[in-house]
Amino acid sequence: MAEHSTPTLAESYAKASHRTTGNGQRNVQVLLDAFQEISGDTPSDMYGRGETISKFERKLAEMLGKEAAVFFPSGTMAQQIALRIWSDRKNSRAVAYHPLCHLEIHEQDGLKELHHLEPILLADEERIITLDDVKKMPENIACLLLELPQREIGGELPEYAELEDISAYCREKGIALHLDGARLFEILPYYGKEAAEVCALFDSVYISFYKGIGGIAGAMLLGDADLAEQSKVWKRRHGGDLISLYPYILSSDYYLELRLPKMAQYYEEAKELAALYNAQPAIRTRPEVPVSNMFHLHLDGVLAEAAGPVIAGVQTETGVALAAYLKETGERSCSTEIAIGDLYETVPKDRLRAAIELLGRRLADM
């Protein structure tokens, strides 16, 4: 081994025989699997019309208990448009969300540059939004966006009762409540609720088909019929009303059917894996006990450049892939995101335990 250059974290992750995270490679096989049973004479959707798109929209509207659903190529497009519609309805540019909201940090400020909305940031980067934060919002907020779970801090959730209180408060004040439900299905086992129950607390909902569901791409925006119709106009304006979205629609439906029944399993597995990590003093997870299929792994007091080769070594020696990347989080500490999918159950438990114990020992010795 010493004769060769050490593989990087990503390389050792890719080469390991057993992966603890995700649903597998993002490659063309994902498309081929989804289309293997679909007949070639299935007609394309045509600019948002036709049974191929409208049937899937109706299915999700019913599942989530909303009047109407509109399929979008991306959540970025769907959510900007939802907030814009709420803003226009209330004639106020002010919307509110978390400082680590996708719209704030991952969309090149599309909401501001294209729609000129003025977001107010609630809570802070270290914690989720509480009822207190919501009560302190200015009166002119057109829409409050809540992301469940709050992904960038490991996937944390408010208690369900607090969510109900936030919803009731917003209704009382005439503030639209929008759900960033990119990972909605992943949180239902923890809440012990049906999707429609959670969605009933919100005026509009976005869900993604390529997070836990593991599709190719695609999103759905749900709400009242007026919102749906207006969102189609904005979809056209954004350049998202493609002549054919069926590669995403049909594959989204396929993976939804495949993985919705597995969300409870992913959740239990996330708790199991987090417990294995937390048994090592040099490692902690956030949340300590996951509330969905995801959590963040934190290595305190270690730089990413020092921890990377250690994890890579463990992955190469044990054949168990634990982390594909590390990012610096504050001074002398680093973290990575863990999301449980189909692959976790394929990892032999004894090898997994041995790999994590080896990693824990080596980190403790640093």
Add this chain to the structure above:
Amino acid sequence: MAEHSTPTLAESYAKASHRTTGNGQRNVQVLLDAFQEISGDTPSDMYGRGETISKFERKLAEMLGKEAAVFFPSGTMAQQIALRIWSDRKNSRAVAYHPLCHLEIHEQDGLKELHHLEPILLADEERIITLDDVKKMPENIACLLLELPQREIGGELPEYAELEDISAYCREKGIALHLDGARLFEILPYYGKEAAEVCALFDSVYISFYKGIGGIAGAMLLGDADLAEQSKVWKRRHGGDLISLYPYILSSDYYLELRLPKMAQYYEEAKELAALYNAQPAIRTRPEVPVSNMFHLHLDGVLAEAAGPVIAGVQTETGVALAAYLKETGERSCSTEIAIGDLYETVPKDRLRAAIELLGRRLADM
């Protein structure tokens, strides 16, 4: 026959055994054909990165002689963004295009609603833009968009020398010239030019992969490296920077390879078909002699509601599909668009001639 209700134009078109227009049904088979030779382990593009997208972008940049190319889910998105970038560079919101430009009539005013650009309309709905129109533009125009061919008036083109003069004038005046090249490859046989020669007259170019090329969806924006980089930022803002665009990228490449060599054939066939129609006094085409694979069929002095059943009858009786729809064009006249693709050559010439003659006689008798 009289016992049954008359099929509509669209129904009779769909049922006919031979179709004169297009490349065939827009259905899932289009995707299955494109992916039959693609290996499942081909990696996905990832948010605009990776060989699957960058290889295709480089290929088109080279083919069209531009510094850089960026794949987009739609032309709507690509062209708004191109005009926005030119507008920002010149610090002027004024852009210029034809009154029947796609951005003006098919995009729900995305250019105005999202980018607040202020288009000036050149020429009029009955004719293409000339050098004279261009010379009369205000000085503050940031970008002139030319659509070649001008689709909504049947696919007309300026003579190449005039195009060169327009390009030279714009360069002299510091006005960016953008090509709406949704049907760029379709006009090369008439001009007798390579794609790169035509594109050299323009500062930025958009091409489509689902018009003559017949892909599923997708577009490319080409220009200098700065424009390409800025367009990626705007693509993210629009919600078009999908985690995976490979269903469109790989199928676009497949159909580009399949149909680029056929563009000269489509052009010759369009001229042949237009001549057959123009031999009937009740029918005329625009252009009279096509300059690409497309033209419009005009029935003067006949309402669409009267002509529709006549065409439907001919299609049902002869099995030759001529037109799928009619639209009113002015008082007591109607038209339809003809675009030649793979199917034209499969229509037996004697049956085609007989069908058009029958249609001509019936229209003349009305």
